[in-house]
Amino acid sequence: MRVGLVTLGCDKNTVDNEYLAGLIGTKGHTVEIADEKHPPDCVVITTCAFLEVAKEQSRDQIRRWARIRKDHGTRLGVIGCMSQRHGPELMRDFPEIDFLAGVGQFDKVAELVCGEGRSRFVTDTAEDARSWNLAQQSGGDAPEPIPYDDREFATDAPRVIVPRTLPRQRMDRRPHGFLKISDGCNHTCTFCSIPLMKGVYTSVPRQTLMDEARRMLDDGVREINIVAQDITKYGLDTEKRMALPDLLNDLCTIGGDYWIRLFYLYPSTVTKDLLAVVRENPKIARYLDIPLQHLSESVLKRMRRPHDRKRTMEMLRSIRSEFPEITLRTTFIVGFPGESGAEFQELLDGMDEIKFERLGVFTYSREAGTPAAELPNQLPERMKKTRRDKIMKRQAATSAEWAAAQVGCTRRVLIEGRVAESDWYVGRSDSEAADIDGVVRVHSAAKLNVGDFVEAKIVASDVYDLTAEAAVPART
Numbered sequence: 001m002r003v004g005l006v007t008l009g010c011d012k013n014t015v016d017n018e019y020l021a022g023l024i025g026t027k028g029h030t031v032e033i034a035d036e037k038h039p040p041d042c043v044v045i046t047t048c049a050f051l052e053v054a055k056e057q058s059r060d061q062i063r064r065w066a067r068i069r070k071d072h073g074t075r076l077g078v079i080g081c082m083s084q085r086h087g088p089e090l091m092r093d094f095p096e097i098d099f100l101a102g103v104g105q106f107d108k109v110a111e112l113v114c115g116e117g118r119s120r121f122v123t124d125t126a127e128d129a130r131s132w133n134l135a136q137q138s139g140g141d142a143p144e145p146i147p148y149d150d151r152e153f154a155t156d157a158p159r160v161i162v163p164r165t166l167p168r169q170r171m172d173r174r175p176h177g178f179l180k181i182s183d184g185c186n187h188t189c190t191f192c193s194i195p196l197m198k199g200v201y202t203s204v205p206r207q208t209l210m211d212e213a214r215r216m217l218d219d220g221v222r223e224i225n226i227v228a229q230d231i232t233k234y235g236l237d238t239e240k241r242m243a244l245p246d247l248l249n250d251l252c253t254i255g256g257d258y259w260i261r262l263f264y265l266y267p268s269t270v271t272k273d274l275l276a277v278v279r280e281n282p283k284i285a286r287y288l289d290i291p292l293q294h295l296s297e298s299v300l301k302r303m304r305r306p307h308d309r310k311r312t313m314e315m316l317r318s319i320r321s322e323f324p325e326i327t328l329r330t331t332f333i334v335g336f337p338g339e340s341g342a343e344f345q346e347l348l349d350g351m352d353e354i355k356f357e358r359l360g361v362f363t364y365s366r367e368a369g370t371p372a373a374e375l376p377n378q379l380p381e382r383m384k385k386t387r388r389d390k391i392m393k394r395q396a397a398t399s400a401e402w403a404a405a406q407v408g409c410t411r412r413v414l415i416e417g418r419v420a421e422s423d424w425y426v427g428r429s430d431s432e433a434a435d436i437d438g439v440v441r442v443h444s445a446a447k448l449n450v451g452d453f454v455e456a457k458i459v460a461s462d463v464y465d466l467t468a469e470a471a472v473p474a475r476t
Contacts, residue, residue, distance in 0.1 A: 001041045003113055004034025004074075005171065006065070008058055009048025011227045011263075013080060014171075015180040016106070016160075017046050022167030023110035033171055039068050042075040042113055047082035049197060051365040058082045059093075066096040077101075079109055081197040084158050103198055104160035104183070159199035160184055165211045174416060175451040176223035176434045177216045181209055181247065185229040187266070189293075190304045190371040191333065191364065194229060201229070203238045206247055213251055222414055222451050223259045223285075224251070225434070231262060232269035242269065245277040252281045257453060259414070259430060261285045267292055268306035270315060275322065285430035288319065289329040289358075295350035296343035299336055302375065309346075316354050327431040329358035334391060335384030336364045337375035344387055351394060357402050358437050359395045363388050396463050403438075403461035413440050413468065415452045427454070429466075438464030446470070 003024050007017045021031040034043045043065050047058035062078055069076045077099045078090060084102030091100060099112040160183035170177060184198040213224055226248075228234065235243025251260055260283055265274075267290050278284050292312065294300050300307035319326055332347060351359070363384035366373045413427040416434075425442045432438050442448070442456050448470065456468035 001029045001114070003029050003031045004040035004043045005031065006034045006043065006045040006061055007171070008046060008061065009050065009054060009081065011178045011225065012180050012183060012229075013046045013048065015168075015178050015227070016080075016103075017044075018168045018170055019106050019162075019166045020044065020046075020109055020113075021169035021171060023106055024113055025169050026167050027110065027114050029114065031169060031171075034065075036064065036068060039072040039074045042077065043068075044077040044079060044109065044113060047078060047080040049082035049085055050193065051362075051367070053365075055082060055086075062090070062094050062097070066094055069096050069098075075099075075113075077109070077112060079103075079105070084197045085193070103158050106166060157199050158184075158197060159202060161202055162204045162208060165208045168212065168215065170216075170219060170221075173220065173450070174434070175221060175414060176225060176416075177219075177221040178225045178227050179209060179213055179216070180204065180227050181231055181234050181244075182228040186233070187230065188304050190302065190375070191336065191367065193367045193370055196369055198229070201233055201237055203234050203236070203243075205238065206235075206243070206250065209247065210250060210254075214254055217254060217256050217258055220451055222257070222453070223261060223434070225261045225263060227263050229264065230266040230269075231264055232266045232271075232274065242271070245271075245273045248274075248277050248281065248284060252283045259283060259285045261287055261430070261433060263289045263433075265290045266306075267312055267315065270319075275319065279323065286323060286325050287327045287329065287430055287433065289433070290316075291331045293331065293333050294336065294343075294347055295332075296339075296346040299339055299343050299347075302338065303333075303336060303372070309350075313350065313353070320354070327357045328354065329360075329433070329437075330356050331360040331362065332391065333362050333364050334387040335379045335381075337372055337379065338377040339364075339379060339387075348391070348394065351391070351398075355398050355402075356395070357399065357431065358433070359391075359398075360436070361388050361391045361395075399438075400461070400463045403463065403466060406458045406466055407461055408458065410455055410457045410471070411440065411466075411468065413442055413454050413456045413470075415442065415448045415450055415454060417450060418448070425470075427456075438466070440466045440468050442468045442470050444470035 005017050005021060007013050024031050034040060045061050048054040065076050068074050075098045076096055078097050079101045080103060083100050087100060101109050182201055182203045184201045185195050186201040216224060232244055234247060235241055265288060293303055293305050297307045297309045411429040413429050415425050415427045417426045423443055425444060425448050427440045427442050429440055455471040458466050458468050460467040
């Protein structure tokens with residue numbers, strides 16, 4: 001049987017689908033990225049529901065595959081965050097769904113993919129939800145919606161647990177991959193719905209992560225991206241301490257030539273011990289992603305985020321002082337309820353001082369069920385977009401200035417692809433993260449391969465991208 005996977009949302013979903021692909025593959029089936037032009041026998045859509053735009057993207061994919069199901073008989077499964085939080089709504093609106101499940105149900109979903117009939121439930125533990133089984137219904141590509149009551153889908157708190165080293169199948173051959181060291185979140189940010197969908201923070205056992213990292217490197221990965229909702233809290237639940245520094249030291253002992261890149265460090269727990277590990281291990285990219293969300297104390301208090309502006313700025317200045325070569329990335333939210341012009345200016349002033357090399361900005365999205373959705377003084381969309389555009393215009397100038405300063409420097413670049421049988425290649429230095437930052441366009445008279453590390457002299461720049469001339473490829 002051919003099984004197609006659709007991955008929406010964050011890098012954690014990418015990892016989860018690779019687990020799912022591995023489990024299905026062990027049952028003798030072919031797993032691939034779903035292709036609408038060549039419909040598989042079964043498709044599984046891993047949904048996202050973090051923001052309203054993500055929910056609509058998930059619903060759009062379900063609509064498209066529901067039509068394909070009607071024409072080609074493809075079984076349709078919907079799993080993940082949107083299923084976890086909005087299962088009854090999806091079952092009401094899309095009776096074409098053959099099976100539906102929430103988060104963290106890797107073995108159960110693999111069984112459903114390989115099974116027959118129609119089964120719908122939201123979590124592994126909800127007996128009422130599990131009772132909704134459509135196997136006894138007769139035929140029809142679009143059965144009538146079953147009457148339901150939301151109370152029938154009341155579930156235990158969601159939780160994503162990786163109970164063992166799971167088989168894992170990469171869905172592409174790019175030389176970077178994601179190592180998810182935990183899932184869920186214990187923070188209480190007022191704007192965020194992730195705890196409602198993923199549950200409490202749950203670390204993956206260290207030995208499991210070491211096994212996964214070795215397999216990734218054996219499979220051609222040359223950049224391991226460490227991801228979680230908050231990687232700094234790794235180990236607090238399992239080892240009763242923040243064990244990220246030790247985990248990184250362990251990962252750096254694995255043989256081979258590779259980078260480790262750190263994502264999503266919570267600002268109040270970026271410790272001196274952690275920074276020392278980064279400084280002492282050349283395998284760790286000089287790149288830190290620290291989502292700050294804002295730089296106004298009053299806004300951060302309403303967000304229920306670390307709100308000591310002085311401490312945050314001192315931490316950023318310290319990083320700049322100790323790591324002059326570091327690339328700092330952050331994200332901000334503008335248009336949070338009640339954000340005044342003065343509070344917005346505090347954010348701009350902080351940007352001007354720190355000069356983040358990489359920066360993303362979101363307009364506040366009012367998510368039902370979060371405390372911020374009930375706050376007064378919700379701002380109009382036009383104001384939010386105006387503020388977002390102002391930040392991005394200012395950041396473009398900072399990024400262009402940084403890029404111009406790289407001209408004449410030699411950077412180590414990881415090759416990710418070739419431009420149509422030419423002498424040009426696309427790669428990234430440790431200052432560019434995959435899919436979210438710019439790229440390095442590399443010219444090379446000698447043939448390069450995906451996964452090569454090369455020394456390349458930067459010869460030109462634009463706002464976000466660099467152009468380079470390759471020297472002799474480094475050993476991989």
